[in-house]
Amino acid sequence: MLQIINVSKTFQSLDDDLHALCSIYLNIEEEDIFGIIGLSGAGKSTLLRSIAGLETIDQGQIVLDNLDISQIKNRKQIYKNIGVVFQGYNLLMQRNVYHNIAFPMVVNHWKKEDINRRVHELLVMVGLTDKIYAYPQTLSGGQKQRVAIARALAINPKYLLLDEVTSALDPVTTKQILSLLKSIHDQYHLTIVMITHEMGLVSSICNRVAVINQGMIEETGKTDDVMTHPTSDLTRLLLGKEKL
């Protein structure tokens, strides 16, 4: 279970401080596909980056399986439980697909034969067996994102954090990636936290959702409930039920 307890984060600047997260509370249950939706600049990426340990928080706790991970400096053990997929893929451009997927296993000192077996398993899972020796530059956006997903799953994490993973993809590829994520979730019983600004994605894959606005949670609940009975103006706007 992932709990976000009273988390706040302010970016200091000379002109004006930016309160990116203001007392956020969230409970993400095991095997949830949890969507965090909001407009640009709402704080959703900061929240995900804070969970991933890429941002420090000013206040509060991020509790992963009863362990407050927000204050832990050496996160190597924590990263064995968390896989992150980024909007921009963030692949190693000078390494081929095999070595990109193998990277987390190499840095976690897996044996060569285990790495080899796991990479092949993952390539079958994401449907890229024919691209094993291809370099990222030669892949399409959807294929790059599949490699990034395979890489994030390499060391069998329990939690998968997805940062706007389909925002650079066309609708057909987006559908394929969502279907892949759903099947991975069902097969491996992962907990997925997904950041997006598209309500369509939330409705098609997430069982629970939180709507974030100006660093605060506007509403949270089961996706169906939030979709059918939105309580905030922003949710209605995101659903297209309210005009700008």
Add this chain to the structure above:
Amino acid sequence: MNEFFQIFREVNMLKGLGETIYMVGISTIISYAVGLPLGVIVAITDQNGLTPRSLLHRLLGWIINMTRSIPYIILLVALIPFTIFLVGTSVGPRAVAVSLSIGAIPFVGRVVESSIKEIDRGVVEAAICMGASTWDIIWKVFLVETIPSLIRGISLTMIMLIGYSAMAGAVGGGGLGDIAIRYGFYRFETDVMLVTLVVLILLVQVIQLVFEGIAKKINKK
């Protein structure tokens, strides 16, 4: 053409070319051996680097800038006592290699630093999220992702060192610079000077072509 080869033989330009290649080769190896870790340290200790260490970063940056701002010919003279201490002489290609290496180290450091800083921050963040240590990121991300620009940096360094080594000819450093000074400047033998120039230009072109070719071949971006 025949005249070109005649002059080439008469002034023993092959020996001069060999000495220049020796000086430049040794100095490139030494400057990369020291400049590569130096550049990595400068990059990772930056405010936005992997392990920010403001004081160390500023100190190294200051040393690099200070060394780079000394004209090579002055550095060469200033380093004579150190060169004698190290190799027992202040003249000849071996002695020149000492000052060439020291002159090129800060340049290589900056080449390495700027190559590392060009890597997409997201790639480094992804590596962190996979449990990579600082050491893993240096070896498996920085050095792998920057290989093409580091190879281009080798050609830049060598071409700069060819220029420096020619200057060293003025103080008995040997090599093509020595031939150009002795024949072209002291004896006004313009034809020897021109042949030396052509050989230097050809040497620079070959280095540029070879390293650019290697960089292009291995660059997968």
